[in-house]
Amino acid sequence: MKILLIGATSAIAKAVARIYAERHASFYLLARNEERLKELADDLIVRGAAAINSQVLDLTDTTSHAEVIQNAHKALEELDIALICHGTLPDQESCESDFAQAEKALNVNGLSVVSLCTEVSKILKVQGSGTLAVITSVAGDRGRQPNFVYGAAKSMVSTYLQGLRGKLLPYNVHVIDIRPGLVDSPMTAGFEKGPLWSTPELVAGKVVRSIDSKKHTVYVPGYWRIIMAFVASIPEFIFKRLKI
């Protein structure tokens, strides 16, 4: 099994990679921090990975994407799964007062993902097989006051994937949109954790099962589908007054 992992050192990506390493997969890893990438590569080898190649890069630099994905394809020879996991959680308040911050957040969480999907799709189309899985968020289901910039970026990706899924269907390429709820990872270090929080390991287990069984849109854990359906059904005249 050949896997391209983008944003490989994120907590969810790491946990997913560990599961595939036990299945002796080969990896091409992309991430920003060289030391963390090296650490992950060593870890995956010990856990059973067959082979590992990696490249350090700043994923917001979309001009490099075409070449990077080509390199990955060359190294792996074929591509069974491409999983896009990178993202940052911006500070909503500063995004509202400074567009540069908002733009950065939209780039990392939205545009860079669309760019990567474009490049990966080209390869999968030619190949005529494979799965493109993208980690989005339940935050994209409705613009909520505490994080609508992040939510807007994620919602853009989700909408994009909905269309792409149909486009790639004739090419036997599967597209999965994975929407985790609150995940207790380094990205959410500053938050007070409650009963609705899940762990990267739990999310990873579901990601792998969803890829195995070719799901379309996955909420992790599953109860977020119900929570978000409820949130989405609140009439706007009430919703606009809610600070949830």
Next chain:
Amino acid sequence: MQLHGWGRYPRIDSEQLEPASIEFVQAIINDKGFRDSVIPRGGGRSYGDSALARNVISTRFLDSFLQFNEEHGTIRCGAGVTIEHLLRVAIPKGYFAPVLPGTRFVTIGGAIAADIHGKNHQRDGSFCDHIERFSLLLASGEVLECSREENVEAFVATCGGMGLTGIVLEASLKLEKVPSITIRRESLVSANLGECIELIEKHQASKYSVAWLDCQAKGEMLGRSVLHLAEHEECGSQEFRKRWGPTVPFSTPAFLLNKYSTKLFNNALYSLRKKTAGVKIVNYDSYFFPLDNIKHWNRVFGRKGFMQYQLVVPTDSAKVALTEILKLVADSGKGLVVSVLKKFGESNENLLSFPSAGYTLTLDFKNEPTVFALLDRLDQIVLAHGGKLYLAKDARMSENVFKNSYNNWEKFVEIKNALDPDCKFASLQSKRIGLTSQV
């Protein structure tokens, strides 16, 4: 946030930091002018207050493997790697953890800090006996490589040192080659404590040995138990397996656990185990981790939590001391369900390690005001027979009891002061038992 140990008593408001990498741990230690003490925390499976302080540094994200030498069976990994993940990697290659605690959720860092033991202490020693080296982050920000050749004092103080010397970042461990992980278990029934001790003595050659004891039985039946001996099967599974089981979703009302219900439960458990006596092939996880299958089983003991009390007494006085203790516990009716009796082999050179030649008994008690006086009385019996209590289980031992039972505590404090002169690392426990100053 509110933090507690596995026993859910005591609780403390603390700031928990979860650094994503070693560099972040170093940055925290270097930059942060902690106003109060700091303690590292692994899986949070110690029962009492040994991983509680105003500031807690969790090693949960230091969970990477660095290297595995499959020929020699040595593995180097981050302190936050759990026993479960260690087994995931080791088992398919024909290896096994040399020492296994009662739960697979313990981290390597925590296992070193408590120098944990398993059901094979008599034969294989404790966890740190299989640690080759580790890197220790000191309060100064310096990283010290410690082994039996290098920085030996830091090594013997850190092994079993309850995280008070610094933060273990990475460790190298020697795994054990096993023919398979399928376990051949033999259960032997004994009608009382005397018989049980005789059986344990008679089967000292067995690889694993643990007795489950009915702590509610009185009189002739005092200490009646079922001894589980076990060996690895020559031919069997080499596959990691994880069981899925139910979760205890919330704390059950504490009054449900009373004299009568626990007696009933102990009786039922004893009868059940008695019925299944004889030889049986079992999976390793049900033998080593019988309770892991039930998530959050510690919630069964109610919102106020519970205390586990683990003692060791020398072999010579074991029968007398354990009889006295079991009598008190049975008469009080306060002992809960999980009582375990094991025999330890010789102690090692680590200064605060718990295991030492003799018998170790584990008892569970619900946290209620009247139980403290009972435990104080048990302390006196343990002390009188030259025994001691396990720090990883303890939440209430007095300074006096600690200092009278751990003979090397002064030597430990000396090394700790050299490694951590400003006493940055301290836990609720270390303050209570006088290993670090109260303020």
